[in-house]
Amino acid sequence: MSKQRKARPGKAIQWSDADLEQLAKVTPQDIEEASALWKRAAQRPLRGLFDAPSFESQR
Amino acid sequence: MDYFYDQAAHRFINARGHPLAWSTVRNNYRRILDVARTDVARLAQQLRAGEITLAEWQRAMAHQVKLVHVASAVARGGQLQMSQGDWGFVGGRIKDQYAYLRNFANQIASGEQAVNGVISLRADMYVDAGRSTQEALRRRMMGETGYVDERRHLGVAEHCGDCVEYADRGWQPIDSLPEIGDSQCMVRCQCFFQYRLPDGQEGE
Numbered sequence: 493m494s495k496q497r498k499a500r501p502g503k504a505i506q507w508s509d510a511d512l513e514q515l516a517k518v519t520p521q522d523i524e525e526a527s528a529l530w531k532r533a534a535q536r537p538l539r540g541l542f543d544a545p546s547f548e549s550q551r
Numbered sequence: 552m553d554y555f556y557d558q559a560a561h562r563f564i565n566a567r568g569h570p571l572a573w574s575t576v577r578n579n580y581r582r583i584l585d586v587a588r589t590d591v592a593r594l595a596q597q598l599r600a601g602e603i604t605l606a607e608w609q610r611a612m613a614h615q616v617k618l619v620h621v622a623s624a625v626a627r628g629g630q631l632q633m634s635q636g637d638w639g640f641v642g643g644r645i646k647d648q649y650a651y652l653r654n655f656a657n658q659i660a661s662g663e664q665a666v667n668g669v670i671s672l673r674a675d676m677y678v679d680a681g682r683s684t685q686e687a688l689r690r691r692m693m694g695e696t697g698y699v700d701e702r703r704h705l706g707v708a709e710h711c712g713d714c715v716e717y718a719d720r721g722w723q724p725i726d727s728l729p730e731i732g733d734s735q736c737m738v739r740c741q742c743f744f745q746y747r748l749p750d751g752q753e754g755e
Contacts, residue, residue, distance in 0.1 A: 501598060501605035501666055504656035507649065515613060516646035518621055518638045523630050526621035533586045534579045540553060541576065542622065544629040547555040547564060 556628035561696055562755070563628070573689075573755035576625055577743065580685055583622045587615050587678045595671040598659075609656045612674060616648045619681030626689035640691060644684045648677060676738050683732030683740070690744055694725045698746035698754060701725045706741025714742050722747060 507515065530542035554563045554571060563571040591612065598608040620641050624633050633641075655673060658664035664673075690701065700722045705714060713734035720728065725746065732738045746754045 501608075501659050503605060504653070504660040505606050505609050507653050509650075512646050512649045512653070516617070516642045516649055518617075518642050518645070522617055522621045523624075526618055526624070527630065529583055529586060529618060529622055530625075533582045535582070538554065538571075538575070538579050541563060541579065541625055542629050543631065544554045544556045544563060545631055546628070547557040548559070550555060 556632055558628065558632065561628075561693070577685070580623065580625060580682070584619055584678050584681055587619045587681070588675060591615050591674045591678055592671055595674045598670065599666050599668075605656060605659055609652065612652055612677065613649060616652065616677050616680070617645050619678055620645045620648070620684050623681050623685035623688055626685045627692050637688065637691075641684060641688065644680075644687070648680055652677065679738035680732065683730065683738050686731040686743060690726065690730070690746075693744075693746040693754070697748060699725055699749050700747035701728060701744045702747070703728055703742050703744055706743060708736075708739070708741035710742075711735035711740075714740060718742065 527542050531539045534541060553566050555566070556562075557564045557570075560570070562573065563576065565571065594603070594608055594611050594615070597603045598605065603611070623641065624630050624637070627633050627637050655664065659666065659670065664670065693701075701724075702722045703714070703718045703720070705718050710718075711734050713729070714736060717728050717734070728744075731740050731742055731744070734740050734742075748754065
């Protein structure tokens with residue numbers, strides 16, 4: 493039987509409130525990743541929903 | 552088939568003009584959450600097994616938190632309909648979750664939170680928080696576009712006492728009922744809001 497590895501969680505990252513503010517900002521890369529997730533996980537006809545253009549813009 | 556967002560009617564429509572039920576959008580967002588749930592469970596398992604450090608787990612969790620919240624933009628009609636203010640609103644909610652996550656990580660580091668299965672259960676709630684933001688974003692949008700009343704519906708779940716009470720209140724001025732996630736059942740809540748115009752016309 494292999495020896496089970498002992499969990500060593502280590503130290504937490506000490507985020508300041510200012511760090512949280514900065515980290516929480518939504519970037520274009522975040523939007524791209526969310527779009528990719530929708531394309532991967534949604535039902536087939538709805539995979540483009542996250543990127544849907546407005547109907548008004550198509551007129 | 553391509554979908555568009557009809558800004559006048561506040562709903563998605565297909566190329567033939569047929570509307571997409573909001574419940575369908577909501578159910579598909581749950582599929583997004585399920586993918587994130589799998590990733591979060593794997594991260595918790597890796598942390599428990601000592602395969603990743605707490606700092607690595609914390610960073611990866613923060614990424615998942617952000618992803619589910621950004622993906623909730625469908626509640627506003629998708630990313631192309633999101634204003635800077637909307638993204639700021641989402642960012643504020645992400646920040647709140649990050650503050651909880653910081654506390655969670657500190658509890659793990661100090662031993663206050665044992666490295667056991669409870670970590671998985673707690674981590675999973677960060678995924679569910681995305682649904683709360685999705686409902687909050689939709690509520691914000693409906694308020695901005697002229698809807699004046701809201702009614703809480705119980706989703707398919709075992710309901711806590713708070714949710715049953717809020718649903719029993721029926722139609723109320725928009726933004727007056729506690730938001731989804733602000734009940735005894737917290738982010739596990741499966742409730743959703745329906746909205747009504749001043750002339751009494753009921754929306755989704």
